[in-house]
Each structure stands twice: as C-alpha cells, then as structure tokens.
Amino acid sequence: MHVRRAWLGLALLAWAPLSAAEGGAAAAPAPAPYTQGVHHRGGIGTYFMGREIAQVMGHEGADWLDRPQREAEENPKALVAALDLKATDVVADIGTGTGYYAFRMAPQVAKVLAEDIQQEMLDLLAKKAASLGVANVVPVLGTITDPKLPPGGVDVVLLVDVYHEFDHPAEMMTAIRAALRPGGHVVQVEFRGEDAAVPILTLHKMSEKQARSEMESFGLTWERTIESLPWQHVMIYRK
Numbered sequence: 001m002h003v004r005r006a007w008l009g010l011a012l013l014a015w016a017p018l019s020a021a022e023g024g025a026a027a028a029p030a031p032a033p034y035t036q037g038v039h040h041r042g043g044i045g046t047y048f049m050g051r052e053i054a055q056v057m058g059h060e061g062a063d064w065l066d067r068p069q070r071e072a073e074e075n076p077k078a079l080v081a082a083l084d085l086k087a088t089d090v091v092a093d094i095g096t097g098t099g100y101y102a103f104r105m106a107p108q109v110a111k112v113l114a115e116d117i118q119q120e121m122l123d124l125l126a127k128k129a130a131s132l133g134v135a136n137v138v139p140v141l142g143t144i145t146d147p148k149l150p151p152g153g154v155d156v157v158l159l160v161d162v163y164h165e166f167d168h169p170a171e172m173m174t175a176i177r178a179a180l181r182p183g184g185h186v187v188q189v190e191f192r193g194e195d196a197a198v199p200i201l202t203l204h205k206m207s208e209k210q211a212r213s214e215m216e217s218f219g220l221t222w223e224r225t226i227e228s229l230p231w232q233h234v235m236i237y238r239k
Helices: 002-018 059-065 070-074 076-082 102-108 119-132 169-179 208-217
Strands: 034-036 043-048 051-054 090-094 111-116 137-141 154-160 180-191 221-226 232-238
Touching: 059 119, 070 076, 076 102, 090 102, 090 169, 102 111, 102 119, 102 137, 111 119, 119 137, 154 169, 169 180, 180 208, 208 221, 208 232
Parallel strands: 090 111, 090 154, 111 137, 154 180
Antiparallel strands: 034 043, 043 051, 180 232, 221 232
C-alpha cells in the first residue's frame, strides 16, 4: 500500500505542471465530434465518444518518464519484442517524450520518427541521441491535430500511454492513418482501465472496450490484444 501511494504521488507530480487551469474559467465550447462536460481532476473537460480527454504531461515531468521503476512496471523489452519489428521498418513513436521507447526500437529498424508536441521534450531527446551516438532517431515536432508524419511513409505507429491525452483524437488519428502504408499497424498501449489496482489516475487509463471502439471508428481493424504486460493493454490494429 505504501508503494502504491508513493507511485500515485509521483504520477500526480508528473502531470502537475499542466493542472494549474483546473478550477479556472470554463473552456470554449468544443466542436463536433467533441462535447464539453464535467471537468474532472486530470482531465480537460472535453469528451470524445463518452470519454473525458486527459491532460498532457508537461516537459517538467520528463524525469518521470525515465524513472528506474518503469522497467518493472511496463516491461519495455517484452513490449518491443511484441512489435515484431523489421530492419526495413519506419516506426513513428507518437508522444515520444524523452525517447524511452524510441531508443529501444532504434537498433531493430531503419528509422524512428520520434514525435512530440513539446519542443522541450525533443531537445532532451536530441541530447540523448547525441550522447548515445544514435543517428536513426529523428525528432519530429507535431501539433495537437497533426503529428507531421510523411503520408504513406510509416510501417508502425506506436502510441504508449498517449492516445488518451490527444485533445483532438479524431484529427490526430486521421493524420496517423494517412501516414500508414497499406497494411501498416497502430500499436496502442494503455494502462488497464478495468483494473482498479493499477495505480494511476483514472483518466490516464483506458478499458480495452473503449480503446477498441474509438480506434475502429477511425477505420482501423483490430487484430489482437496482448495482455502479458504488468499493467497495460497492448492493442494492435491494421490499416
């Protein structure tokens, strides 16, 4: 119990930089397909398909992304192995942050497009790439509606604990789908919303049912779900 409380406290700190607006003025009305509703802790008050969209973690919490405990919590080696990457693949790591997964995939693929909407995160990633001597991790500055990926130029899109933070999921996923080559895959990794024992804020988790429903609405075909990670669903979709 003490470990769980400590983990939750750390998670709250990681999202704290972008939580200052809570309790402030109401957000502007959201256009379709979005609606405005009750603003819960950790959310932005905008809803998509009945789900409140979560706040983005600020770059001030970057150290949390590289915390030592993450190896045990997420088993990144098992996740990367499950991706079945090929040496010729171009992979887009959306919401890459400091490149936690980008650098783990880099030795196995031709290129990793490491996308983030925060230049500060990409600056940290570039420094890490230089220190590691990694040349095939390419920083990409996206926007909240467009990840700025090359049309039809990506084999695999990896979304690790990030989709639930897209404040324009319809626009983002339309652009992501357009970036995929025919037969390309989206791999969505989310903390299990069905499991109350997973120690993370409710809005930063998703149930498999909700995740699949949203992804299928974008014209993606669900292939399978991997449940071998400690706390996360791994859901694989095909274009």
